[in-house]
Amino acid sequence: MGYLRRSIKEIHEALISGAVTPEELVREALTKAHDNNDNAFEYICDKEAYEQIKDLGSKDKNNMLWGIPFVCKDNFSTKDIPTTASSNILNGYVPIFDSEVVIRLKNAGAILIGKATLDELAMGGTGTTGHLGDTYNPWDPSHKHQIGGSSCGSAASVAAGIVPFSIGSDTGDSVRKPAGYSALVGVKPTWGRISRFGLFPFAPSMDHVGYFTRNVFDGAVLLETLAGRDEKDSTSSTEKVIKYSDSVDGNLKGKKIAVIKEIVDSITNDDIKTAFESNLKEMEEAGAVINYVSMDSDLLKAIYPTYIVISCAEATSNNANLDGIKFGPRMGGHTYEEVMINARTKGFSELIKRRFVIGSYALMRENQEELFLRAQKARRLIVNAVNEILKDNDGIYMPSAPNTAPLFEGNSSNKLSNEYLIADNCLAIGNFGGLPSITLPLGFSNGLPFGSNLTCKPFDEATMFSIASGIENITGLKDLSAKGGKR
Amino acid sequence: MEFEAVIGLEIHVEMKTISKMFSSAPVTFGDDPNTQVMPLDIAFPGTMPVVNKQAVINAIRVSNALHMSIDHELWFDRKNYFYSDLPKGFQITQQARPIGSNGFLTIEIDGKEKKIEIERLHMEEDTCKQLHSWDCSLLDYNRAGIPLVEIVSRPDMRSGEEAMKYAEKIRSIVSFLDVSDGKMEEGSLRCDVNISIREKGTTKLGTKVEIKNLNSFQNIKKAIDFEITRQSTLVECGIPVVQETRRFDEGSQETVLMRVKTDAVDYKYFTEPNITPIELSDEFVEEAIRTSPELAESKLARYKAAGLSEYDSNLLISNKEISDYYDAVVKAGANSKLAANWVLVDVQAILNKSLISIKEFKISPENLGKLILMVESNKVSNKQARDIFAVMVDNNKDPEEVASSIGATQMSNEDELKAIIAKVCDENAQSIVDYKAGKDRALGFLVGKVMQITKGKANPAMTSKLILEEINRR
Numbered sequence: 001m002g003y004l005r006r007s008i009k010e011i012h013e014a015l016i017s018g019a020v021t022p023e024e025l026v027r028e029a030l031t032k033a034h035d036n037n038d039n040a041f042e043y044i045c046d047k048e049a050y051e052q053i054k055d056l057g058s059k060d061k062n063n064m065l066w067g068i069p070f071v072c073k074d075n076f077s078t079k080d081i082p083t084t085a086s087s088n089i090l091n092g093y094v095p096i097f098d099s100e101v102v103i104r105l106k107n108a109g110a111i112l113i114g115k116a117t118l119d120e121l122a123m124g125g126t127g128t129t130g131h132l133g134d135t136y137n138p139w140d141p142s143h144k145h146q147i148g149g150s151s152c153g154s155a156a157s158v159a160a161g162i163v164p165f166s167i168g169s170d171t172g173d174s175v176r177k178p179a180g181y182s183a184l185v186g187v188k189p190t191w192g193r194i195s196r197f198g199l200f201p202f203a204p205s206m207d208h209v210g211y212f213t214r215n216v217f218d219g220a221v222l223l224e225t226l227a228g229r230d231e232k233d234s235t236s237s238t239e240k241v242i243k244y245s246d247s248v249d250g251n252l253k254g255k256k257i258a259v260i261k262e263i264v265d266s267i268t269n270d271d272i273k274t275a276f277e278s279n280l281k282e283m284e285e286a287g288a289v290i291n292y293v294s295m296d297s298d299l300l301k302a303i304y305p306t307y308i309v310i311s312c313a314e315a316t317s318n319n320a321n322l323d324g325i326k327f328g329p330r331m332g333g334h335t336y337e338e339v340m341i342n343a344r345t346k347g348f349s350e351l352i353k354r355r356f357v358i359g360s361y362a363l364m365r366e367n368q369e370e371l372f373l374r375a376q377k378a379r380r381l382i383v384n385a386v387n388e389i390l391k392d393n394d395g396i397y398m399p400s401a402p403n404t405a406p407l408f409e410g411n412s413s414n415k416l417s418n419e420y421l422i423a424d425n426c427l428a429i430g431n432f433g434g435l436p437s438i439t440l441p442l443g444f445s446n447g448l449p450f451g452s453n454l455t456c457k458p459f460d461e462a463t464m465f466s467i468a469s470g471i472e473n474i475t476g477l478k479d480l481s482a483k484g485g486k487r
Numbered sequence: 488m489e490f491e492a493v494i495g496l497e498i499h500v501e502m503k504t505i506s507k508m509f510s511s512a513p514v515t516f517g518d519d520p521n522t523q524v525m526p527l528d529i530a531f532p533g534t535m536p537v538v539n540k541q542a543v544i545n546a547i548r549v550s551n552a553l554h555m556s557i558d559h560e561l562w563f564d565r566k567n568y569f570y571s572d573l574p575k576g577f578q579i580t581q582q583a584r585p586i587g588s589n590g591f592l593t594i595e596i597d598g599k600e601k602k603i604e605i606e607r608l609h610m611e612e613d614t615c616k617q618l619h620s621w622d623c624s625l626l627d628y629n630r631a632g633i634p635l636v637e638i639v640s641r642p643d644m645r646s647g648e649e650a651m652k653y654a655e656k657i658r659s660i661v662s663f664l665d666v667s668d669g670k671m672e673e674g675s676l677r678c679d680v681n682i683s684i685r686e687k688g689t690t691k692l693g694t695k696v697e698i699k700n701l702n703s704f705q706n707i708k709k710a711i712d713f714e715i716t717r718q719s720t721l722v723e724c725g726i727p728v729v730q731e732t733r734r735f736d737e738g739s740q741e742t743v744l745m746r747v748k749t750d751a752v753d754y755k756y757f758t759e760p761n762i763t764p765i766e767l768s769d770e771f772v773e774e775a776i777r778t779s780p781e782l783a784e785s786k787l788a789r790y791k792a793a794g795l796s797e798y799d800s801n802l803l804i805s806n807k808e809i810s811d812y813y814d815a816v817v818k819a820g821a822n823s824k825l826a827a828n829w830v831l832v833d834v835q836a837i838l839n840k841s842l843i844s845i846k847e848f849k850i851s852p853e854n855l856g857k858l859i860l861m862v863e864s865n866k867v868s869n870k871q872a873r874d875i876f877a878v879m880v881d882n883n884k885d886p887e888e889v890a891s892s893i894g895a896t897q898m899s900n901e902d903e904l905k906a907i908i909a910k911v912c913d914e915n916a917q918s919i920v921d922y923k924a925g926k927d928r929a930l931g932f933l934v935g936k937v938m939q940i941t942k943g944k945a946n947p948a949m950t951s952k953l954i955l956e957e958i959n960r961r
Contacts, residue, residue: 077533085532097526099533198533205760234537235763314760317567320576321530325626336571336624363567363755372757 004029005161005481008068008218015067022053022067022111029069029113032162038136038147040156042074043082043115052111059109064221066109071157071166074115075122077198078102081112085200086130087120089322089347091329099198100230101167101209108225113163116153120352122169122202123315125177127152128408129351137182137405138482139448145405148178151210155182158212161481165213165222171202172307173400173427175210176439180400180451183441183480184212185468187219190458191434192237194223195230203314204235206307206431215478216440220244220465227461239459247462252470253287255463257454258393262297263426266418267402271445276399276452279442282474288467293389297422302378304425306432309375312359319356322347383433386455390435394463395456400427400439404448430455436464441477449480489687490719494650494680494711495642498657499635500667501613501675502545508612508634509536509579516673520627528615528631530574535761538563542634543586543767545666546610547775549636550587552660552782553605557772558586561765563610567755571624572614574631582756585609592660594652603653604641611635636666642681642692647711651704654678658704659783662807671703678707683728684718693718693728698742700734710735714742786810793823802831808845809835812852819856822863829859833873837880849883850876858886865946871895897946901953904937904945908957911936919958930954 003011003020014020026049033044049069059066072078075085077095084090102112119129127135127149135152136143138160147155151168154175158166159182168175170188179186188210196207209226213219227241259280267273280290324330324343331342348356362371389396402423406413413420430437435455442452452471456464472478504514510527527534543561550557564582587608593600615631617624638657644650658669658676669676678701683693696718698710713735718728733742781789783804790800803810809830816826834855838848858879862872867890875889890896898904911933912919922929930951937950 075532077531083532090532093532095531095533097531097533196533197535200532201761203760232537233535233761235535235761313757317565317577317755317757320567320569321532321574323569323576325571326529326574327531337569339571340569360755363757365753365755368755368757 004032004069004163005479006164007215007479008064008164008213008221011068011164012064012066016061022056023050025067025069026050026053026111026113029163032160033071033114033157036157036160036162038138038156038160039132040071040116040135040153040160040162041114042084042086042117042132042153045081045113045115048081049111049113052106056109059107061109063108063225065105065225067111068109068165069111069113069163070105071114071116071154071163072102072112073118073122073151073154073166073168075118075169075200076102076167077200078112078115081115083115083200084131085121086118086132087347087349087352088131089324089328089343091131093327097198100195100232101226102198104225105167114157116151116157116166116168118152118154119150119174120349121200121315121319122150122171122174123311123352123355125149125173126406127178129349131349134408137448139182140405144407144409145448146181146408146411147405148181150174151178151212155179155184155186155212158182158184158214159482161483165211165218168210168212169199169202170208170210170431171206171311172425172431175212176427176430176437176453177401179212179439180442180453181405181449182482183444183449183451183477184214184439185216185219185441186210186212186439186451187223188430188438189223189227189436189461190237192235193239193436193459193461194226195228195233195236197230197232197236201314201318203311204318205314206311206428208431208434214480216438216465216469216472217245217248219438219468220248223461237459242462244461244465247466248469249466250469250473251466252283255288255395255467255470256291256393257283257288257467258291258293258389258396260295260300260389260396260398261292262295262300263398263423266422267399268419269403269445271443272399272402272450275443275450279452279471279474280397283471286470286474288470291393293393295385295389297418299378299382299385300426301418301421303382303428303432304421306375306378306382307425307428308358309362309371310379312355313362313372313375314359316356316359316363379432382429386429386433386435390457394460395454395467396429397452397454398426399423399442400451400453404445404450427453434458436461438464438468440468440472440475441480442475443477488723490684490715490722491687492645492682492684492711492715493642493692494644494646494682496640496644496650496653497679497681498638498654499677500549500638500657500661500669502542502634502636502666503668503675504539504541504545504634506539507632508539508542508610510534510632511537512632514633515629516675518629520625520629523629524631528574528628530576536563536579536759538762538765539634542610544775545634545664546586546608546636547767547772548664548779549638549661549666550590550608551776551779552664553587553590553592553608553638555587555590555605555608557767558584558588559767559769559772560584561586561767563759563762564756565759568752570614571626572617574615574628578611578614579759579762580611581609583758592653592656594649594656596649596652601649603643603649606639606641608636608638611637636661647708647715650680650711651708654707655704659804659807663780663783663786665780671701674702677701680707680711682711682714682718684715684722693722694730696728696730697732697748698735699732699745702737706735706737709740710742713740717742783807783810786814790823790827795823795827799827799831803827806845812845812848815852816856816859819853819860821856821859825859825863826856829855833876849881850879851883854879854883854886861886861890865899865948866890866897867895868897868943868947871897896944898941898944899946899949901949904950904953905957907937907940907945908933908950908953911940912954912957912961919961922958
């Protein structure tokens with residue numbers, strides 16, 4: 001066996017040739033999911049996965065996703081399958097409808113085998129704040145290192161070789177950063193490219209459906225199924241869906257790649273700096289044009305606070321529906337206020353409450369101009385600056401993080417340093433402007449992976465996949481999974 | 488001291504669209520609780536709002552009727568607050584950019600026209616309905632998400648009567664445009680009053696009091712009249728008016744305190760991120776207006792032009808359904824004046840007697856139109872038509888079928904009539920002599936004789952004509 005460490009394409013070929021059956025794949029995936037000790041799962045679909053196999057006969061076997069097991073972040077609504085967003089306030093909540101991405105994947109014949117852990121309500125970047133506790137990085141069997149978040153379980157399940165792809169969500173960098181920490185490809189296409197219907201909202205103006213694969217080609221294939229207009233999400237785009245896998249051509253010739261000097265300069269990790277620079281050289285040799293550009297460092301440093309203000313403000317409103325009245329645990333109370341206060345006091349962790357307070361504070365009448373509206377202006381300025389760079393370039397390229405995966409203990413990054421404010425948080429430019437963005441493996445340092453990230457023009461996923469496949473050819477880093485765990 | 492009241496109205500109108508403002512759940516009234524609900528209405532996580540096109544068309548039509556400028560870009564905002572009737576924890580509304588702004592309507596006070604300016608019209612969604620009992624509160628989400636238009640006037644009204652007339656005019660507009668039933672008693676039109684008083688001749692506004700829970704147009708007037716007296720008395724006694732919310736108590740016919748308003752609630756408005764701004768093309772807006780149902784004022788002008796009396800015209804437009812019914816009768820071919828008479832007298836009598844609305848009235852306008860045509864073309868007499876009508880009221884049968892089944896037809900066959908007339912003339916030769924001698928009454932006598940023989944079925948006009956011919960021949 002061991003098919004699940006392979007790419008979607010390879011597994012597909014094995015399915016077509018009859019070398020393996022969907023039942024065998026599902027059994028293997030479920031076994032691995034149960035054996036995994038990275039705390040990657042909120043729920044494992046032991047029964048439901050086999051139910052889905054029964055429907056496979058009616059579906060197109062030639063679809064690359066047919067019979068392929070996958071994992072979905074637990075903030076996507078799944079009919080009859082508990083969905084908690086790793087928050088106690090949603091314990092016991094069983095949705096009555098599927099999110100659009102799950103519908104599309106099921107229609108294509110992919111098999112949902114589990115719901116993955118996340119930072120509570122997708123708010124966080126550490127994989128430590130979900131109600132089931134820390135999610136571990138499969139690349140470190142000693143469990144000292146984080147995998148990042150918020151799509152921690154989705155990343156871990158692919159990195160640990162349980163499934164060849166998983167669905168996540170990305171509001172600041174929640175797919176693309178953990179992808180870098182776990183040697184995966186992490187994709188977040190243009191805002192509106194994939195329907196968000198059924199994704200629990202964190203900050204809708206920046207929320208994206210994203211996903212993890214082990215190579216660029218699989219990432220392109222997946223988008224062909226996920227992308228497209230959905231009447232249930234009026235922000236989903238009517239832009240034509242193309243055969244993205246056709247653009248996985250490895251061709252870097254003439255591709256104009258911008259590198260923002262201030263971002264690279266803020267990084268102190270030598271392994272990453274060196275790897276990134278030699279990567280750039282090789283890209284140049286392969287025909288790419290590398291343009292070093294400058295961006296106002298005040299704008300770069302404004303990304304993180306801008307993100308916090310806008311995301312917390314939207315989050316406090318989006319999560320106001322979690323009041324203990326309609327679904328989720330009822331904590332009792334004599335008045336409606338008591339019912340709400342009790343449910344929310346017990347249901348949310350302190351961290352979430354802190355974010356709600358920040359968001360609420362930013363929206364208050366007396367602060368809105370100074371905080372929320374100012375953050376919106378800053379967002380506009382940052383997007384303008386990024387678009388200005390993209391006018392003359394096909395993409396913006398940078399390390400996906402200034403370091404390898406952080407430690408759980410003794411992680412004391414200086415939150416006022418340039419490195420933290422710029423290189424550690426600048427992936428959010430893709431969320432501010434809704435730009436397509438992809439993270440891919442760049443190298444290893446002390447056995448831990450690090451990645452690079454490419455952000456392109458709106459709805460230009462084709463160019464993104466083309467460049468990314470060129471980079472993948474250079475690094476040779478694809479189809480990786482951690483073998484260190486129990487299996 | 489002489490006081491003057493400064494009154495502004497906020498009117499919420501529940502739209503009778505097929506589906507809700509942002510979800511595909513049906514808009515119905517009177518169904519079992521929580522049966523007309525989609526996941527969005529309960530705010531299940533991951534649901535997303537999709538704007539109802541018909542609601543937008545309706546809002547454009549009302550804005551147009553109120554002479555407002557129409558925003559060609561739709562923006563929605565979130566109004567954030569926690570309350571048990573608010574499933575999402577926010578209401579989607581149009582705070583920053585209402586679809587309609589700066590309009591007016593005119594009311595008539597003591598024969599004089601008065602213009603009331605309207606500040607804004609915006610779309611939003613209704614909350615769920617709460618039923619409180621002593622030990623629990625029940626929530627019905629059927630109402631959650633029903634589209635609303637809110638119409639906010641400027642503080643241009645000065646009396647209870649003006650406010651009542653303004654609200655009635657809004658009701659007329661929304662009901663004639665098929666936007667809403669506009670029934671205050673059923674809550675499909677809700678009116679909040681803002682009222683303050685000041686010394687006449689001064690411009691500084693007094694402390695504002697809000698009145699809620701008004702369930703009839705009459706009560707708007709009563710509540711305001713009461714409030715003017717109450718506030719005037721306070722001021723005259725040197726007691727300041729307190730900013731508060733009051734409700735009208737039906738029993739005592741007085742406004743009573745609901746709650747004292749402290750600082751206004753901070754709703755933390757911001758743009759709804761799940762609805763990107765929607766551009767309305769000129770064609771879309773123009774089409775909505777062009778295809779808009781006819782307003783009462785326009786119908787009134789049309790009726791008068793068709794020769795109906797002022798009184799009848801006003802009676803017809805006092806009820807949208809009646810006027811629609813009347814229009815359909817005329818459309819079926821009936822003469823305007825005859826149709827007005829039938830609808831306002833005969834039909835209305837049945838409605839009054841049976842305590843039913845025109846919608847429950849059995850005779851279709853097409854069949855009534857046909858019956859009126861039969862009268863016009865002398866196929867039946869007026870008296871016969873009323874007999875036929877009496878049958879149709881129960882079964883909406885085709886008037887011609889009813890006429891033949893009850894034998895209510897006129898004898899219009901010339902040969903048959905001629906034979907009878909010849910016989911009558913033979914038997915009453917003296918009458919012919921009398922007529923020729925100038926006694927016109929003799930003709931009536933002969934017609935009467937023919938009627939006697941035909942049991943009233945002879946076509947009276949034809950009978951007179953044929954008798955005259957017969958006389959001339961003799």
